[in-house]
Amino acid sequence: MSKEKFITLKSTAVPLSIENIDTDQIIPARFLKATTREGFGENLFRDWRYNSDDTPKDFILNNGTYTGKILVAGKNFGCGSSREHAAWSIYDYGFRVVISSFFADIFKNNALNNALLPVQVSDEFLKKIFAAIEKNPATPITVDLSQQKVVLEDGSSESFDINAYKKTCLTNGYDDIDYLLSLRDEIRHFELVH
Amino acid sequence: MPQQKTLFDKIWDAHVVKSSEGHPDALYIDRHFIHEVTSPQAFDGLRKRGVKVFNPARTTATADHNVPTKDQHLPIKEALSRHQVETLRKNCAEFGVELYDLGHPYQGIVHIIGPELGLTLPGMTIVCGDSHTSTHGAFGNIAFGIGTSEVEQVLATQCVLQYRPKTMKIEVNGTLSKGVLAKDIILYIISKLSASGATGYFVEYAGDAIRNLSMEARMTICNMSIEMGARGGLIAPDETTFNYIKGRKFAPQGETFDRLVEQWRQLKSDDNAAYDLVLTFDAADIAPMITYGTNPGMGIKVTDRIPTVNELKDLSEQTSFSKSLEYMGLEPGSAILGKAVDYVFIGSCTNARIEDLRLVANMVQGKKKADNVEVWVVPGSKQVENQAREEGLDKIFEAAGFQLRQPGCSACLGMNEDKIPAGKYCISTSNRNFEGRQGPKSRTFLASPLSAAAAAITGKVTDVRSLV
Numbered sequence: 001m002s003k004e005k006f007i008t009l010k011s012t013a014v015p016l017s018i019e020n021i022d023t024d025q026i027i028p029a030r031f032l033k034a035t036t037r038e039g040f041g042e043n044l045f046r047d048w049r050y051n052s053d054d055t056p057k058d059f060i061l062n063n064g065t066y067t068g069k070i071l072v073a074g075k076n077f078g079c080g081s082s083r084e085h086a087a088w089s090i091y092d093y094g095f096r097v098v099i100s101s102f103f104a105d106i107f108k109n110n111a112l113n114n115a116l117l118p119v120q121v122s123d124e125f126l127k128k129i130f131a132a133i134e135k136n137p138a139t140p141i142t143v144d145l146s147q148q149k150v151v152l153e154d155g156s157s158e159s160f161d162i163n164a165y166k167k168t169c170l171t172n173g174y175d176d177i178d179y180l181l182s183l184r185d186e187i188r189h190f191e192l193v194h
Numbered sequence: 195m196p197q198q199k200t201l202f203d204k205i206w207d208a209h210v211v212k213s214s215e216g217h218p219d220a221l222y223i224d225r226h227f228i229h230e231v232t233s234p235q236a237f238d239g240l241r242k243r244g245v246k247v248f249n250p251a252r253t254t255a256t257a258d259h260n261v262p263t264k265d266q267h268l269p270i271k272e273a274l275s276r277h278q279v280e281t282l283r284k285n286c287a288e289f290g291v292e293l294y295d296l297g298h299p300y301q302g303i304v305h306i307i308g309p310e311l312g313l314t315l316p317g318m319t320i321v322c323g324d325s326h327t328s329t330h331g332a333f334g335n336i337a338f339g340i341g342t343s344e345v346e347q348v349l350a351t352q353c354v355l356q357y358r359p360k361t362m363k364i365e366v367n368g369t370l371s372k373g374v375l376a377k378d379i380i381l382y383i384i385s386k387l388s389a390s391g392a393t394g395y396f397v398e399y400a401g402d403a404i405r406n407l408s409m410e411a412r413m414t415i416c417n418m419s420i421e422m423g424a425r426g427g428l429i430a431p432d433e434t435t436f437n438y439i440k441g442r443k444f445a446p447q448g449e450t451f452d453r454l455v456e457q458w459r460q461l462k463s464d465d466n467a468a469y470d471l472v473l474t475f476d477a478a479d480i481a482p483m484i485t486y487g488t489n490p491g492m493g494i495k496v497t498d499r500i501p502t503v504n505e506l507k508d509l510s511e512q513t514s515f516s517k518s519l520e521y522m523g524l525e526p527g528s529a530i531l532g533k534a535v536d537y538v539f540i541g542s543c544t545n546a547r548i549e550d551l552r553l554v555a556n557m558v559q560g561k562k563k564a565d566n567v568e569v570w571v572v573p574g575s576k577q578v579e580n581q582a583r584e585e586g587l588d589k590i591f592e593a594a595g596f597q598l599r600q601p602g603c604s605a606c607l608g609m610n611e612d613k614i615p616a617g618k619y620c621i622s623t624s625n626r627n628f629e630g631r632q633g634p635k636s637r638t639f640l641a642s643p644l645s646a647a648a649a650a651i652t653g654k655v656t657d658v659r660s661l662v
């Protein structure tokens with residue numbers, strides 16, 4: 001199914017300098033009861049954003065200073081449960097890129113399957129990004145998928161890895177199922193001979 | 195000498211439908227499990243694309259994540275949960291998928307029923323939209339959790355697109371001390387590797403301490419592979435495995451079974467197979483373990499002190515460490531032994547098999563729970579529940595003041611009514627101690643079923659070795 005095509009994104013970013021952010025924090029289990037993919041953004045980081053009586057907490061997403069389509073987070077982002085809802089909620093909230101120095105495997109896959117680009121940078125560069133945002137929350141960050149580069153306002157940059165196949169999918173807005181469906185005859189054949 | 199391969203590589207290679215340059219492998223899936231939470235959007239996707247389920251006989255469904263554990267014969271009270279279970283029912287009927295619904299004798303936690311019904315076999319590829327699919331690897335297969343988009347891939351094509359992970363061997367050798375269970379082995383390994391130490395790897399567990407474990411215990415180990423970041427974990431099958439499978443409902447029977455066993459005996463890593471990483475641990479060094487923090491890597495021997503900030507291996511983790519202890523209401527450097535608990539949860543796909551319930555019953559027989567604790571025993575499946583009743587374990591639990599409930603995921607993730615209240619401490623046999631995992635602001639200590647049973651009796655964190 002066609003998704004939004006990703007080429008280059010220039011945006012301010014929201015810094016979340018916490019490590020090991022697990023998918024239970026990204027979207028707590030009690031919000032997994034929907035049967036569609038939409039509307040999860042409202043409950044992104046729900047328990048960090050709101051008290052139990054729904055009044056807002058002192059949390060970065062409630063702090064108007066930081067906005068943008070890029071989420072910058074500490075290492076081992078997205079660990080824990082395989083819930084794809086985590087990727088959906090981040091996307092639905094409006095983010096298109098997550099930058100971290102390390103991603104949990106399943107989350108990375110889920111993100112890539114949902115037009116959310118996980119960008120893994122070095123610890124040093126991540127620190128640099130956090131510092132740049134802290135100094136100036138309005139600083140733009142450029143994520144260039146074709147060049148596989150993150151560029152900061154001061155011109156410093158770092159390149160990131162992305163699998164060539166996933167890159168093609170993202171830039172063309174198509175997904176794994178489209179590819180697998182094209183293999184159906186081969187799969188039938190495999191079933192017959194195994 | 196022919197190329198030396200790991201068991202993982204052998205199974206993987208046998209399931210690659212297509213491997214082409216620059217693409218992930220299209221991997222054929224032998225067995226697919228689904229449940230109410232991560233499947234609705236996948237079925238929706240099929241409808242939107244106008245495709246059918248490719249091979250419905252290879253998918254099995256059950257309702258487990260948000261089902262109540264009391265009065266399962268009544269309609270689910272909570273509207274959203276009810277809607278999700280009803281949606282699963284409709285989807286299974288529409289697409290021709292077998293469903294073990296609430297009330298069905300085979301219903302239960304997805305990773306408990308697969309093995310129990312003989313659906314989980316050696317040499318297979320198994321996936322489910324749930325990270326603890328790694329449990330099935332205990333039978334010598336490749337089993338891993340997938341996201342909903344991948345559930346849709348499997349429904350539509352019986353394949354998933356995957357990159358081959360790296361392989362790691364974890365050997366545990368020697369003899370376990372009294373009171374030390376499989377749960378302690380895996381909590382110990384995770385505490386050594388951290389919550390991300392095995393990311394990118396598929397783990398094979400080996401060594402005599404693993405070989406000597408029952409199937410139930412092996413499942414506990416493989417179950418928590420994901421807690422150190424691994425995609426999955428597996429253990430080469432052996433007589434223990436074949437004996438467990440023999441005679442199970444959907445397992446191959448008679449001559450077919452015997453013939454398969456001969457094939458399954460070949461399922462092992464070659465002697466000189468190369469792993470990307472090999473780690474070795476000594477069983478004698480493992481003690482009853484408990485977690486004190488909010489990720490499963492934050493575990494210590496129950497008699498150890500909680501570390502201080504200065505003792506952290508990785509100084510960059512200071513902030514999350516302090517945040518974690520604050521959440522848990524614990525002091526760095528303090529003892530965890532003797533800490534009072536409010537709830538005891540014995541359940542989940544990690545430790546809710548019949549063997550776990552027997553261990554607990556055995557320990558609490560003739561004893562009573564402490565007044566300050568509430569104790570929930572939630573069997574992993576309807577079959578486990580019935581078996582427990584048949585063996586009279588229900589009487590032992592009742593006499594001890596424990597509540598024996600009906601099967602489901604329950605307080606493992608608190609999607610149903612079984613939530614640990616804010617600020618309360620729960621010693622839990624489940625697998626995750628994340629913030630709010632067992633209910634908003636709940637505080638979780640992960641431990642073995644024996645340690646949980648001991649805490650139920652004493653009302654506080656206890657070294658089970660003092661009771662066995």
Ligand code: SF4
Nearest residue numbers: 326542543603606607
């Ligand atoms: S028992 Fe817990 S870990 Fe296991 S499948 Fe259910 S929610 Fe997941």
